[in-house]
Amino acid sequence: MTLHNETSLASRAAGALPAHGSTLLQARDVFKNYGPIKVLKNVNLDLAQGERHVVIGPNGAGKSTLFKVLSGELPPTSGTITLRNEDVSTQKGYRRVRKGVGRSFQVARVFLEMTALDNVAVSIEAREANCGRNGGFLALSTPRAIIDEALGLLSDLGLYAVKDTQGAVLAHGDRKRLELAMSLALKPKILMLDEPTAGMSPTDRAAAVNLIDRIVRDNQLSLLLTEHDMGVVFQLGTRLSVLHYGEVVVSGEPDVVRADPLVREIYLGRKSGHA
Numbered sequence: 001m002t003l004h005n006e007t008s009l010a011s012r013a014a015g016a017l018p019a020h021g022s023t024l025l026q027a028r029d030v031f032k033n034y035g036p037i038k039v040l041k042n043v044n045l046d047l048a049q050g051e052r053h054v055v056i057g058p059n060g061a062g063k064s065t066l067f068k069v070l071s072g073e074l075p076p077t078s079g080t081i082t083l084r085n086e087d088v089s090t091q092k093g094y095r096r097v098r099k100g101v102g103r104s105f106q107v108a109r110v111f112l113e114m115t116a117l118d119n120v121a122v123s124i125e126a127r128e129a130n131c132g133r134n135g136g137f138l139a140l141s142t143p144r145a146i147i148d149e150a151l152g153l154l155s156d157l158g159l160y161a162v163k164d165t166q167g168a169v170l171a172h173g174d175r176k177r178l179e180l181a182m183s184l185a186l187k188p189k190i191l192m193l194d195e196p197t198a199g200m201s202p203t204d205r206a207a208a209v210n211l212i213d214r215i216v217r218d219n220q221l222s223l224l225l226t227e228h229d230m231g232v233v234f235q236l237g238t239r240l241s242v243l244h245y246g247e248v249v250v251s252g253e254p255d256v257v258r259a260d261p262l263v264r265e266i267y268l269g270r271k272s273g274h275a
């Protein structure tokens with residue numbers, strides 16, 4: 001992913017780095033207001049195949065809002081979102097899912113009254129119904145193939161032992177992993193994770209980073225991530241973009257962004273030369 005911004009800071013932002021592959025997701029001149037509050041200001045973004053792009057920035061910079069606009073949870077106030085060159089700006093999230101966008105949320109959204117297994121099975125059924133295959137939600141019982149696929153995903157994500165546990169009583173880390181399993185059940189090409197390690201212990205966080213790294217490799221996904229933990233940011237990111245008051249002020253390879261004096265001042269809270 002490449003983030004650009006056509007403000008006075010534009011020359012600092014992305015554009016210089018080579019793209020990884022063809023562009024999957026693109027935002028052009030995106031603004032997002034909540035009533036009178038202007039949150040996103042002229043954000044431009046390209047997500048290329050195989051990129052792992054982390055959007056960082058202080059609290060309230062607009063990271064979650066950017067995710068919502070990209071995934072179709074919210075429409076942009078103005079500007080364009082395209083998926084493989086198709087304008088999806090006004091398309092709802094579920095239609096973008098069908099086109100390969102999978103996302104998780106800052107606060108995990110799982111069906112609390114359902115078991116882990118049923119949560120994943122429902123995602124698989126939704127995917128199949130979306131593709132027009134089998135009975136989907138109208139099927140009287142969940143086909144064996146779906147159960148097997150769900151169990152496979154749960155095993156892969158280390159959740160087999162809690163397959164019969166209700167979402168409501170899962171531990172925080174397990175719930176985040178379950179949400180990841182549900183996203184993967186949709187067989188996305190683009191995985192969008194909004195603060196995937198938020199609230200985790202250092203041990204769980206390290207495990208989550210390894211898991212995300214493996215999942216992205218195994219499934220050849222392109223990754224868009226927001227994250228506050230700098231360890232996670234630098235372990236997972238191949239490109240970072242800094243959002244500040246809704247504008248992309250710096251974008252580039254992690255080492256370049258880390259060394260940028262403006263980033264140190266506005267985000268890391270350090271002056272240049274005081275690493």
Ligand SMILES: Nc1ncnc2c1ncn2[C@@H]1O[C@H](COP(=O)(O)OP(=O)(O)OP(=O)(O)O)[C@@H](O)[C@H]1O
Pocket residue numbers: 034037039057058059060061062063064065066
């Ligand atoms: N539904 C809403 N209505 C009004 N203002 C909102 C709404 N959602 C977010 N905001 C405001 O928009 C700004 C950006 O919020 P957003 O959640 O996108 O930032 P963020 O960078 O993800 O923050 P954090 O790192 O704390 O999660 C904040 O000032 C927030 O208060």
